[in-house]
Amino acid sequence: MASNGELHTRTKPPPTPSPLRFSKFFQSNMRILVTGGAGFIGSHLVDKLMENKKNEVIVVDNYFTGSKDNLSRWIGHPRFELIRHDVTEPLLVEVDQIYHLACPASPIFYKYNPVKTIKTNVIGTLNMLGLAKRVGARILFTSTSEVYGDPLVHPQPESYWGNVNPIEDFFIAGVRSCYDEGKRVAETLMFDYHRQHGIEIRVARIFNTYGPRMNIDDGRVVSNFIAQALRGEPLTIQKPGSQTRSFCYVSDLVDGLVRLMEGDNTGPINLGNPGEFTVLELADTVKELINPQVVIKTVENTPDDPRQRKPDITKAKELLGWEPKVKLRDGLSLMEEDFRARLCISKKK
Numbered sequence: 001m002a003s004n005g006e007l008h009t010r011t012k013p014p015p016t017p018s019p020l021r022f023s024k025f026f027q028s029n030m031r032i033l034v035t036g037g038a039g040f041i042g043s044h045l046v047d048k049l050m051e052n053k054k055n056e057v058i059v060v061d062n063y064f065t066g067s068k069d070n071l072s073r074w075i076g077h078p079r080f081e082l083i084r085h086d087v088t089e090p091l092l093v094e095v096d097q098i099y100h101l102a103c104p105a106s107p108i109f110y111k112y113n114p115v116k117t118i119k120t121n122v123i124g125t126l127n128m129l130g131l132a133k134r135v136g137a138r139i140l141f142t143s144t145s146e147v148y149g150d151p152l153v154h155p156q157p158e159s160y161w162g163n164v165n166p167i168e169d170f171f172i173a174g175v176r177s178c179y180d181e182g183k184r185v186a187e188t189l190m191f192d193y194h195r196q197h198g199i200e201i202r203v204a205r206i207f208n209t210y211g212p213r214m215n216i217d218d219g220r221v222v223s224n225f226i227a228q229a230l231r232g233e234p235l236t237i238q239k240p241g242s243q244t245r246s247f248c249y250v251s252d253l254v255d256g257l258v259r260l261m262e263g264d265n266t267g268p269i270n271l272g273n274p275g276e277f278t279v280l281e282l283a284d285t286v287k288e289l290i291n292p293q294v295v296i297k298t299v300e301n302t303p304d305d306p307r308q309r310k311p312d313i314t315k316a317k318e319l320l321g322w323e324p325k326v327k328l329r330d331g332l333s334l335m336e337e338d339f340r341a342r343l344c345i346s347k348k349k
């Protein structure tokens with residue numbers, strides 16, 4: 001991880017891109033690989049990339065938490081390809097850019113098979129870096145605010161080294177570390193490939209992002225509360241309820257990812273919405289917006305749950321000219337529409 005938040009500059013020139021990239025005779029489209037592109041953020045990123053007619057997009061996904069439904073509008077499109085593939089296996093494709101997102105993100109899914117989560121982050125990232133090196137592609141990695149663990153510095157700047165419990169032991173907890181430490185090693189690999197091999201890298205540290213297409217039973221707090229409010233089930237607040245998160249709407253996040261890829265800075269750069277809410281405040285807002293009759297229930301929490309989280313986005317503002325635009329209430333309403341459609345629950349007139 002960066003020791004002082006300074007941006008790294010590469011020490012070697014990047015590998016040469018394919019000759020076809022600059023050919024006058026072949027199509028000169030940008031070929032972009034999105035790993036994890038059938039997932040929540042990945043599919044929104046694909047939508048954004050496909051808007052540009054010069055882009056060809058290849059998605060690879062193993063469908064562990066993603067779905068073809070998220071990409072249904074692009075299947076069969078001449079500039080789009082979808083490949084069932086697990087990133088822990090090597091991949092040979094010819095591309096110019098790689099957005100490397102593949103990894104389960106919801107705690108219930110990444111804790112389900114922790115060894116696989118580590119392999120996805122470490123071996124999967126090694127494979128994608130090897131690919132980037134072979135074809136001279138620029139690669140962006142979606143890291144996470146979880147590299148800061150249960151942070152002792154608030155809000156979190158990129159220079160903060162974090163407070164992660166690395167012990168993968170049921171009795172001492174540390175059960176989140178397959179994800180947190182996996183992402184930390186993946187960041188290290190990104191910077192080592194950059195320094196050692198001159199690969200062009202970009203590292204985004206994403207903070208809690210929400211929006212349409214999240215899995216309905218995803219387990220993350222925003223999707224849980226919205227689905228519970230719509231079904232008339234109690235909103236489950238994990239104790240104590242005073243823990244905070246900062247929620248970023250997915251279109252803002254995708255805009256930040258593309259700016260990072262297209263810009264000159266390696267990162268790591270925080271991408272998130274600095275608006276900070278307690279989980280209780282989130283539940284009250286969802287209740288008020290979607291179902292004022294619903295009750296709020298307190299339940300046990302999971303081990304090592306971070307007590308506070310808020311991004312310092314000074315760097316993203318200065319270096320990418322980026323800041324989020326969508327307010328929580330507006331984003332929740334957009335997500336409500338999507339969840340209503342998928343759960344077939346119409347709004348009462």
Ligand SMILES: NC(=O)c1ccc[n+]([C@@H]2O[C@H](COP(=O)([O-])OP(=O)(O)OC[C@H]3O[C@@H](n4cnc5c(N)ncnc54)[C@H](O)[C@@H]3O)[C@@H](O)[C@H]2O)c1
Nearest residue numbers: 036039040041062063064065066086087103105206208209
């Ligand atoms: N959503 C957030 O709040 C958030 C926050 C921080 C970081 N991130 C990161 O952003 C990325 C996308 O997150 P998301 O919220 O869209 O999650 P998601 O679970 O919806 O998407 C992840 C996608 O990766 C695929 N995948 C998982 N393991 C794979 C493997 N071994 N090979 C190929 N495909 C695999 C899944 O099937 C899924 O389509 C992840 O890397 C996540 O760590 C997300």
Ligand SMILES: O=C(O)[C@H]1O[C@H](OP(=O)(O)OP(=O)(O)OC[C@H]2O[C@@H](n3ccc(=O)[nH]c3=O)[C@H](O)[C@@H]2O)[C@H](O)[C@@H](O)[C@@H]1O
Nearest residue numbers: 105106107144145146207208220221224236237238243279
């Ligand atoms: O942004 C990040 O960096 C990380 O954020 C989330 O991890 P987490 O913040 O634990 O996300 P949630 O599972 O949505 O939990 C948020 C808070 O809500 C609470 N919660 C969750 C679910 C629920 O039903 N009720 C509830 O109170 C949790 O205890 C926690 O305090 C994501 O799931 C990670 O993939 C991501 O990398």
